[in-house]
Every structure is written in C-alpha cells, then in structure tokens.
Amino acid sequence: MLHILKKLTPALALAALVASQGPAGAQAPGVSDTEIKIGQTMAYSGPASSYGVIGKAEAAYFDMVNDNGGINGRKINLISLDDGYSPPKTVELTRQLVEQDGVAFIFQSLGTPPSTAVQKYLNQKGVPQLFIASGAGKWNNPEEFPWSTGWQPTYPTESAVFGKHILQTNPDAKVAVLYQNDDLGRDYRKGLVDAFGDRFEDIVVGEATFEASDPTVDSQIVSLQASGADTLVLAGLPRPVAQAIRKAYDIGWKPTLYLPSGSSSVSSVLTPAGLDKSVGAVTVGFLKDPTDAQWADDEEYKAYAEWMDKYYPDGDKAEFLNAFGYAAAATLVKVLEMAGDDLSRENIMKQVESLDDVAVPMLLPGVTVSVSPENHSPIRKMRTMRFNGEKWEIFGDLIEG
Incomplete structure (x- = not known):
C-alpha cells in the first residue's frame, strides 16, 4: 500500500490510508475511548x-x-x-x-x-x-x-425433545397442550407437530390457548382435563404456567407436566404453584441449576x-x-x-x-x-430434567437440536 500512496495527492493518500485500516476507525455510535x-x-x-x-x-x-x-x-x-x-x-x-x-x-x-x-x-x-x-x-x-x-x-427444539420423550416413555399417551397465543406458544406447538408427525392428531386430544395478559388460565385447564389427557404440555410465561400447575392439581388432575425451560424456575414458577404440586414435572436445561447441591x-x-x-x-x-x-x-x-x-x-x-x-x-x-x-x-445442546419436589434432577444424555 505504501508504494501506491507515493503516487497519490496528499488528500487521496489520506483517504486511501483510512480505507486500508478498515472499519476500526469508524466505531459504532455509543463507543468512545472510555x-x-x-x-x-x-x-x-x-x-x-x-x-x-x-x-x-x-x-x-x-x-x-x-x-x-x-x-x-x-x-x-x-x-x-x-x-x-x-x-x-x-x-x-x-x-x-x-x-x-x-x-x-x-x-x-x-x-x-x-x-x-x-x-x-x-x-x-x-x-x-x-x-x-x-x-x-x-x-x-x-x-x-x-x-x-x-x-x-429454541422453543421448537425444546418441545420436539418433549415429544420424543413422551413417545419413548408413554407411547400411548394422551396429550393436552396449553399454549400462549403468540410466537412463543405456536413455536412450542410446532415442535410437537415435528416430533409426533402423522400421529399428532391421534396423540393430542386437547388444545387450548390464552393471551399473555389473561388474568387466569383456570377455564382452559378445566376444559383440558375433560379431554381425558394424561400428559400436559405448557407453553407460556411464568405466571400462567404457575397458575396452570396449581389449578390442575387443585381440581384433582395429575397429568405428567412438561414445562418450558424459561418457565421452570423453582423460585418464580414452582414455588408459587406449589412445590408439592410440581413433583414429576419435566423440562430441559442448559444452565447449572443454582439450587442443585451437585454444583456446591x-x-x-x-x-x-x-x-x-x-x-x-x-x-x-x-x-x-x-x-x-x-x-x-x-x-x-x-x-x-x-x-x-x-x-x-x-x-x-x-x-x-x-x-x-x-x-x-x-x-x-x-x-x-x-x-x-x-x-x-x-x-x-440441552439435558432433560425432572423436578423431585425440591430441585431439578438431570437425567438422560446431552441432546443437540
């Protein structure tokens, strides 16, 4: 580059030098020396x-x-x-x-x-x-x-893992799905469609949606219980997921629960729902659970x-x-x-x-x-986890989506 610069006017030489230095001279907005x-x-x-x-x-x-x-x-x-x-x-x-x-x-x-x-x-x-x-x-x-x-x-990857786990552990499962009426919920449903394939309509016996701003999901849970499902996949924010867990238990319905990783917190979801009401729930994890003594x-x-x-x-x-x-x-x-x-x-x-x-x-x-x-x-990559009433326990192999 230097031998080319000698043939240019000073102004053009400076421009060429700046260009040769790439974008480093033009920092993003909000970036200073400090x-x-x-x-x-x-x-x-x-x-x-x-x-x-x-x-x-x-x-x-x-x-x-x-x-x-x-x-x-x-x-x-x-x-x-x-x-x-x-x-x-x-x-x-x-x-x-x-x-x-x-x-x-x-x-x-x-x-x-x-x-x-x-x-x-x-x-x-x-x-x-x-x-x-x-x-x-x-x-x-x-x-x-x-x-x-x-x-x-991604949500489709998580729920596809759930679907595969359901097929492996309960091939004759009757599944109900409660999902948020937005991209989050629809992504979760898509993962189940991918996992169940042609059997989706036979396996999924009940579906219900809710809005993130709905005060409760009680009526949806009552409706899904009537479907005869023995498995419940939940897809939503922490508050409605906690409400769904609590309502299902309180009306005497005890399906196997599958929870999104983002709504599986012990302190902000399972504790408000009731730890005893969440026993046996399944989720997927990619982070070390701070409540798990194995990481002490x-x-x-x-x-x-x-x-x-x-x-x-x-x-x-x-x-x-x-x-x-x-x-x-x-x-x-x-x-x-x-x-x-x-x-x-x-x-x-x-x-x-x-x-x-x-x-x-x-x-x-x-x-x-x-x-x-x-x-x-x-x-x-993620691992499947099951709630034992106090904390999440990892089981199964590392899964890559």
Whole structure:
C-alpha cells in the first residue's frame, strides 16, 4: 500500500490510508475511548415482570466487569428500559435507545412479541440485535435478518425433545397442550407437530390457548382435563404456567407436566404453584441449576455465588433467571473482548458469528456457544430434567437440536 500512496495527492493518500485500516476507525455510535453504551428493553412491569431479574443480573455482571477494568479499558454502560412486555412500548423505547441515546447495539431484550416488533427496524438500520432473551425459532434467520441472534435453545427444539420423550416413555399417551397465543406458544406447538408427525392428531386430544395478559388460565385447564389427557404440555410465561400447575392439581388432575425451560424456575414458577404440586414435572436445561447441591463445590458456581454476594446482594442465588442473565452477559463480554479496538457494528457482528464451541460460565458441562453466518442459534445442546419436589434432577444424555 505504501508504494501506491507515493503516487497519490496528499488528500487521496489520506483517504486511501483510512480505507486500508478498515472499519476500526469508524466505531459504532455509543463507543468512545472510555465507554461502550448498549441498550435493552426488559419487562420490569406487566405480565412478564418475573423476567425482570434478568436485566438486573446483567447490569450487576457488567458492574463487576467495569470494576475489573472493563473491556480493553472501556466501561460497559447498559441502558435497560421497562417496556412492560408491550410491543408498542418496545418500539418507542428501542427507537429512543438507537436514535436519542445512541447505543452501539441492542442486547438481550426480553420476549418474542416485543423483539419481533423491532426486528425489521433494527435490521434495516444495521443495528445488532444480540442474544435476544427468547427461544423463538425466528431469530435464526440470518438470510433475512442478519443482525439478529437468539441465545437460548429454541422453543421448537425444546418441545420436539418433549415429544420424543413422551413417545419413548408413554407411547400411548394422551396429550393436552396449553399454549400462549403468540410466537412463543405456536413455536412450542410446532415442535410437537415435528416430533409426533402423522400421529399428532391421534396423540393430542386437547388444545387450548390464552393471551399473555389473561388474568387466569383456570377455564382452559378445566376444559383440558375433560379431554381425558394424561400428559400436559405448557407453553407460556411464568405466571400462567404457575397458575396452570396449581389449578390442575387443585381440581384433582395429575397429568405428567412438561414445562418450558424459561418457565421452570423453582423460585418464580414452582414455588408459587406449589412445590408439592410440581413433583414429576419435566423440562430441559442448559444452565447449572443454582439450587442443585451437585454444583456446591463447582468453581463456576462458587464464582457466581461470590458475584451475587458482592454485586447483586438483593438477588436470589437460587433463581434460575439470575444464572441466565449471568451467562448471557458473559457471552457478550467474550464477543467484545474478541472485537478488540474495532467496535464497529460490522465487526461486532463478525465476532458474534465467529463464536465456535465457546465455553461460558454456568452452562452445563458439554453445552457451548456457537454462531456462524449460516446459523444464528447459539445454544443447541440441552439435558432433560425432572423436578423431585425440591430441585431439578438431570437425567438422560446431552441432546443437540
């Protein structure tokens, strides 16, 4: 390049030199020599408010990172705004984060309907929509939405695992499905269709839907009990899942329960439902359960517990969602470390797509994070778990979706 520059005018030479240095000279908005400003919408109120601890955990994780010098000398500034799980509010606040607050990218915003509402906007503007806190399959569509990625295993993958487990353990099962009337619920139903195939209409004897804002799901549970089902697959937010568990038990219906991983927290779902009413429930896991004594001497768990004590003392160590936020934040830190001093949006996305079997603290042994330009579903491995009345117990082999 230098021998070419000698033949150019000074102005052209400078332009050529800048071009030769690539995007490193043009950092993303919100990036300075001392700061990386990132944005997030989270349900601190509304029907999904139990998930709000994720945002609090991530903020606390970044506090720890900042106290340790930040990322290459830059502190992470997370602006986390309450959208109440309302898509119109998500649109308003995401535009504010991008156009007024000038964030570099959006990180771990919560929920399928809210994140769907801003996906086209963010992709059209070339703003990374990273590690969305939702298992919807739609986030893995890099051809149409190259700036969006999920983080956790997808809902269709989870429910397909449930379907396979049902066929293996109870081939003559009569299954009822209660699912949220949105992408989350429909994704769960799709996974069962994939698993049951041509037998779906014979196996599934009852289906009912509900809205995330419905005050109860009691009538749906009564209706599904009348179907004669001996197995109940639930797909929804923590509050309606807890209500469904409690109502089924209270009316004397005791089907085998299958719960989404995102609505399987002991403290925010099973305890409100009644621990005794949740015995035998099945879910899938990809994170170390903080309530499981087998991790008591695990180095990653001990680091997690120390972090909670110092940076998040008001939080609950036993809350699965705090471990979720901890691990998701650690994934982002890895990406930013890989990006080095080139914090352009293009390079940040390039580093996300370079993640290859990356170990992240608090993921189960054998579970790693991988993203490629062709696959934006970072976590594809999980284990089946059963609730024993106190905690979730892992059983079965590691499953890759």
